[in-house]
Amino acid sequence: GAVVSQHPSWVICKSGTSVKIECRSLDFQATTMFWYRQFPKQSLMLMATSNEGSKATYEQGVEKDKFLINHASLTLSTLTVTSAHPEDSSFYICSARKQTGQATIYGYTFGSGTRLTVV
């Protein structure tokens, strides 16, 4: 199977502090990982695409200096929310795609998500 581990599962932090979220592919290599954000009762919105060994690609409206992404190895991507504010409170989910022999949509595996609450 393809397993993606995401930590922490929940975190409460004070406004102005930074929080790091880790996403690991446990049994496969992921050259690309995706970071999504989901507000209550809403859909998952892509924030950025993390590429191993290169800079992340951010979606329009997502501040790259606020949401720092590092993809230092083929199995680990991190998202750091810097100077967090209450409006950053959300559910953050990573996803990785295991490359298969067929160019299909299969293989998208999600981490368990991180519930961030900024107080």
Next chain:
Amino acid sequence: GQSLEQPSEVTAVEGAIVQINCTYQTSGFYGLSWYQQHDGGAPTFLSYNALDGLEETGRFSSFLSRSDSYGYLLLQELQMKDSASYFCAVRDRGSQGNLIFGKGTKLSVKP
């Protein structure tokens, strides 16, 4: 751009059958997939259609009509544990290949 439309809420009773529709607009098409998400949890993959027709996986089936840009998820013999949000998704035509999700359909299964 790419967009997906699906109903916001559906209610059904245990043992019933429910169909969740999804229409999409995409530039380039790489298949339609369905994900289930329970409250507080991450999305889990349910089904995928690349070609027209019906794909059956146990109690869940998914259908696709590419000419109509339409698909649906069919849930049979509903159980209370099926209460969750269901998202249809397509792959972005960009080279990065991320998924674009619909807004989700919240299914409530009543006794």
